[in-house]
Amino acid sequence: MASKRFRGKRxxxxxxQEISDTGDHVIARGFFLPSQRANLPQVPACSSCNNAKSQLEHHLLTVLPFGARHSTASLTLNELVPGRLERNARLHRELLDAWNRQWQGAYAPRWSPEMKLPLDGNKVARLCEYMMIGLAWYHWQADLTPPNELRASFFHPSAISSLERLFGNPQWGAHVNENIGAGTLTYRAVQDPPAPARTLWRFTIYGVVMDDAAGWPGVRADAIYGASNPPRT
Ligand SMILES: [Zn+2]
Incomplete structure (x- = not known):
C-alpha cells in the first residue's frame, strides 16, 4: 500500500534515516467522515512508529467522538463509532458505565452535555505531539525529533491569554491555520525561521472539552497547546 514516495526515507x-516503509496519515483518516478524507497530510514513517501511533489513535477515535461538540458531531458519533465499539469490548463497557452514570434525560436520544468520558488527557496530548512532528515536516520540512524538545498539553485557563498572545509575536515567520472536516480537527501553528525547530501549536479535536484536567478539579480546557524548541546548548 505504501507508495514509493514514502519508502526508504527518514x-x-x-x-x-532510510527506514520508512509507509505513508502515515498525520491526522488519522478515522477522525473524519468518509466524505472528508481527501487530501489529508501524509508523511514517511517506519512501521514501529506507525503502529505505536495507530494504537493511540484507535483508542482516541473510539472515545473522543462521545464528547464531540463540532458541527457534524452527531453524524460522527452515529456513523463512525458503533463499529469501533464492537471491536473493543472492554472500552465499550467503560463507556456504557460512564453513560449509565451520566444519563440525564430518560427519553432524550442524546448524551448529556455534561457527560464525562473515561478520557486520558495524556493520551490526547501524546497524539498532539505526534501530529506536531508530522505536520511540522509536512508544512515546513522541519525536524522536531530529539534532541529537539517537544511538549503538548492542556493548560489551565489562566494561561490561555498569554499563550494566545505568543501567537501574535512578530518573530514568527511561517503561519498555518487549518480547519479540517468542519471543525473535526483545527490547528494553528507558527514557526521561527532562524530556528526551524522552534514552533508553537494549538489543536482542537471534535471541539472536545476536557473537564477536571490534570489535577485541576472543576477546570475546563478545550484546546491543547504544544511547543517545540531546539536543544538547549
Ligand atoms: Zn520511526
Missing part, C-alpha cells in the same frame, strides 16, 4: 517521527 522516518519523520523517530528521525531514523
Amino acid at each position: 522516518c519523520v517521527y523517530c528521525g531514523r
Whole structure:
C-alpha cells in the first residue's frame, strides 16, 4: 500500500534515516467522515512508529467522538463509532458505565452535555505531539525529533491569554491555520525561521472539552497547546 514516495526515507517521527516503509496519515483518516478524507497530510514513517501511533489513535477515535461538540458531531458519533465499539469490548463497557452514570434525560436520544468520558488527557496530548512532528515536516520540512524538545498539553485557563498572545509575536515567520472536516480537527501553528525547530501549536479535536484536567478539579480546557524548541546548548 505504501507508495514509493514514502519508502526508504527518514522516518519523520523517530528521525531514523532510510527506514520508512509507509505513508502515515498525520491526522488519522478515522477522525473524519468518509466524505472528508481527501487530501489529508501524509508523511514517511517506519512501521514501529506507525503502529505505536495507530494504537493511540484507535483508542482516541473510539472515545473522543462521545464528547464531540463540532458541527457534524452527531453524524460522527452515529456513523463512525458503533463499529469501533464492537471491536473493543472492554472500552465499550467503560463507556456504557460512564453513560449509565451520566444519563440525564430518560427519553432524550442524546448524551448529556455534561457527560464525562473515561478520557486520558495524556493520551490526547501524546497524539498532539505526534501530529506536531508530522505536520511540522509536512508544512515546513522541519525536524522536531530529539534532541529537539517537544511538549503538548492542556493548560489551565489562566494561561490561555498569554499563550494566545505568543501567537501574535512578530518573530514568527511561517503561519498555518487549518480547519479540517468542519471543525473535526483545527490547528494553528507558527514557526521561527532562524530556528526551524522552534514552533508553537494549538489543536482542537471534535471541539472536545476536557473537564477536571490534570489535577485541576472543576477546570475546563478545550484546546491543547504544544511547543517545540531546539536543544538547549
Ligand atoms: Zn520511526
